[in-house]
Amino acid sequence: MIKELKDSYGHLFEDALLDEISRVGTFKEVPEGFKLMEIGQYIKVMPLLISGAIKILRNDNDGDELLLYFLERGDTCAVTLSCCLGETKSQIRAIAEMDTKLIMIPIGKMEEWAAKYKSWRRFVFQSYHERLLEMLSTIDSIAFLKMDERLLKYLRDKVNVNKNNVIHNTHQEIAYELHTSRVVISRLLKNLENQDKIKLHRNNIEVISI
Template sequence: MKLDIQSLHERFGNMFEIELLKELFEYGNYMEVEEGFTLMRPGGYIRTVPILLSGSVKILRADSEGREALLYYLGGMDSCAMSLSCCLDRRQSEITAIANEKTKLIAVPVDKIEEWITKYSTWRQFVFMTYQKRFEDLLGVIDQIAFQKLDDRLLGLLNRKSKQCGCSVFNITHEELGNELATSREVVSRLLKQLERIGKVRLSRNKIELLDTAKL
């Protein structure tokens, strides 16, 4: 499948000027990836910055022992400040990026990123906005892990997921949740059971239903 400039225009028309759209179309690399596809691994060099067209991507931080922690989701027309930051510095990736669902995106090469920053004020805006959004996300993560207990963090994560996908039922294992919260599967299982007992979720294999969404 190929991208056409018409749909680019529909998506970004009131955000980017037509010249920028043309350049995006010309130099950006259109990709479609399936759920679970790994877009980025720590240590890999980054030469492009992704801009999402549809779907979502989760960005995780990993430590040296293989534990992980969720940083944020990309969705909508988001882009990733980590890649930006790494790109502009020509540094290696320090994060993992995994497609959360079937996702369409444009990969923009580094040199264009920089070129466009001086050339298009709307692009500059976009880059700033990206940094700000991600900055806030990271602050949110810090709030969570510094000040909240695991059960609240777990509930918070489920709520975020719910917002992210617009539904209240997820197909996800306790193992995976454990990863995103940088804890173990058993702990997640136990906490989920607690949450089920007090009526916040309903559990079944590979599936968690978030009740009580009113309290968002």
């Protein structure tokens, strides 16, 4: 675990903190689709991503999902940090976008490390800043972008996160994450195919040029 930890976080944390993380953290591997966190759940641990990706979603009052942002290697979730510090219930759902490796940190260590390690404090503040920018980007896309533009952004994000131009999501799954209907998504995807930007297959979407 210590090698993978240093590869992902060695440029951020000093050796003493890396040693503490390896000593108290729990290494965890989860498959694609695994639910790491549920809305309304009390959070006892904080994840540090070693590899893979996690998508963070939120429900509206009708129970429909909205994709907020992705977490990748070297990231943690600012919402998780906030819930840990405030001992409040989670307001988000976290699902593995692909097979993912994490180190789970007991929440009791967060305040201790914030006082003890400057690099940890910097990491926490930077995580808040980055996640806030991503949420603002999501809000902007909902408020200012048309659905076809939001879909293009979604496809670009998927390609970047998965490092693969083949997207294994159904039209219904995309509709859930973009908070719209499957019919709308299917129509927009067909339009993109007609523009030679994507190619639709039976079980996946191949991104050609977006």
